Amino acid sequence: MNDIIRIDQNARRSRAVVHAGTVYLAGQVADDKAASIAEQTRQALAKVDDMLARAGTDKSRLLSAQIWLSTMDDFDGMNAIWDAWVVPGKTPTRCCGKVELADPALRVEIVVTAAV
Template sequence: MSEIVRIDQNTRRSRASVFGDLVFLAGQVADDKAGDITQQTREALAKVDDMLARAGTDKSRLLSVQVWLRTMDDFDAMNAVYDAWVVQGQTPCRACGKVELADPRFLIEVIAIAAR
């Protein structure tokens, strides 16, 4: 049986879990809650990069990405950052939706699954 490795764990969550050759990321949000959608998207995606690296993989191995936006008015600006970040030719499955985030200052949250 494969061991489960939990990264950056506390009593409520792990920021990433590794099981076999799969890496599951918790929702990644920006540190600067005052930033606009462009800044918050860059910060959230940088956290995805960091978590993937800590798990022994990278964004070229992404299988699935969920993007949660506070408002779909930010869809185009978010996509401008996302499209520049994602590895062309290695684009994962993706879903994007409008949700009520835990803190109304968050404009975006990104959840991902990757292969190692």
């Protein structure tokens, strides 16, 4: 039987859940809501790196990514940071779309799934 491990859990959510060799991350966002799209993307990806490490894995084991932008005008700026961050030859499946984020000051939210 595979146990379910919940990381950074509260009454509403877990920031990561590990089950059957896979880690599922909640959406990661920047702390500095006034930052540029590049900086917000860097901060969100740093949180992804941290949560993956806490789950015992890293970005080289990404399976899937969902990237949510508040405006598609930020697509190129986000991609410049994403492309430098992702491991060449180990890119996940990915989708990116415009959504209304929970806080209007947020410009990007990133959700990933990875193998442990």
